[in-house]
Amino acid sequence: MIKLPPELDKFWPNRGYYGTLRHNSRAVYQRYMGWYDGNPSDLNNLPPEMAAKKYVEYMGGEAAILRRAKADFDKGDYRWTAEALKHVVFANPNSKAGKDLLADSLEQLGYQAESGPWRSVYLMCAYELRNGVPKAGGTDVASPDTIKAMPPEMLFDYLSVRLNGPKAAGKKIALNLDFTDLKKQYGLAVENAVLNYGKPLPQADAKITMSKATLDAIQLKETTIENAIAKGDMKVEGRREALGEFLGLLDSFPFWFNIVTP
16 A cells, blocks of 8 residues: 655645545556556456356355455444445345445545545445435536637547447448538548547538537437528538438446446
8 A cells, every 4th residue: 555654644635525636646547657557357357247156156155254344334344345245236126135234334424534535435325325326417518608618629529429339330420511600611421430630521411501500409309400400500502411320329427427336
């Protein structure tokens, strides 16, 4: 375990109230050395759900793990009970006893955490185990104001992240966009399940003339391609359906998602 020298560790601003030495030292290592820790057993691990079922089998079954985990929990060994019980939950997501004891373990770790973010994560995941993924709406990081403020290059980068690779496999779509309000032209190309952008393409399925505000409104579902064309906000030369095909390959990301349950 990495530790600061005592004289630095006791210096108030060096305490782990936000970042932690354990957390951030890993980030430094990963930045310069990569994720690989040198142990070849970690090169191609089984996915969590497959590994969990094997762990449970090797450890004598769910009932045996729960019995031992409860004994360790009663001793205050919360880190180990959380480590062991995550396999129970991923092997059997319907194990209420496993989820409850894992939630209790994470809650205790949260109470003990000096780091604010660590405490929040522990307690939020304890909530998920007891109540499921929250149903309430969350703050959309890609809010309409954010989308509208993005310059085209940043917007295209964002759209490339949203592109559903499996859905885009085998498709080739080439679009030239002429933004009348910005006096700028771009070429978008979907090929090999990725989106690239740059200068206008010599051969495109369609050339689309519109303002950036119109494109923003379409992808935010404030209007449709048909309505934009009918109102004169968009002009399409070439294959009209190409833009709709492209937008149909984009995913929308939910704010809430599973973390400690499969």
